[in-house]
């Protein structure tokens with residue numbers, strides 16, 4: 684599943700080809716996405732300059748100069764690629780023809796992703812329920828501490844709760860908790876202000892590393908044959924159950940929390 688670093692890398696990859704462009708035409712080849720594209724609004728964004736491309740949590744957003752936006756979520760298997768020629772692959776669902784002559788293609792095998800057009804200034808249901816991601820100013824220690832100080836949910840499930848903080852996926856939640864020496868089973872109200880500060884600091888550090896690692900695959904976005912590469916960052920606990928902890932040599936444990944695997948060191952994290 685694309686996590687925040689993959690989404691940020693996708694955004695950076697397509698940005699040079701989409702910024703300052705005009706969408707001349709949108710072709711919907713298969714609209715059976717998680718939420719079908721609201722085709723009635725397509726005419727609002729055709730032949731209108733794109734002002735900015737940005738990312739919020741795991742959404743990529745194109746803002747148009749006329750006050751409309753397009754939001755894209757990659758779901759489980761979605762990806763975007765830019766191509767010079769029209770040569771469709773299986774699962775290419777939505778095609779944007781750009782004024783440069785390039786085409787931007789949304790491909791999604793499992794179709795859990797979505798593309799929606801909305802009026803920028805209006806409240807938009809997909810984005811309203813999202814808390815800030817760790818890179819947003821709003822995600823400061825005061826915010827996080829106040830949101831969790833009465834919570835009896837585990838800190839692991841809090842990190843995955845996008846209403847509180849968005850963009851932290853399952854792999855990174857384990858890694859962040861290891862880096863902060865906090866046990867994933869500890870409940871929100873037992874996490875101190877200083878630990879909230881550490882969590883945010885490590886979240887940014889770990890996600891930035893993954894974004895950087897993804898930077899090397901950027902050229903692939905201009906190649907119709909290739910797909911975004913998967914991220915290889917050095918994982919310290921995730922997927923390492925039974926192996927030695929990198930700081931104390933205790934064997935890494937694996938538990939299940941809310942149906943998701945969690946990896947941690949019983950000795951280093953408490």
Ligand SMILES: [Zn+2]
Nearest residue numbers: 928931948951
């Ligand atoms: Zn350890």
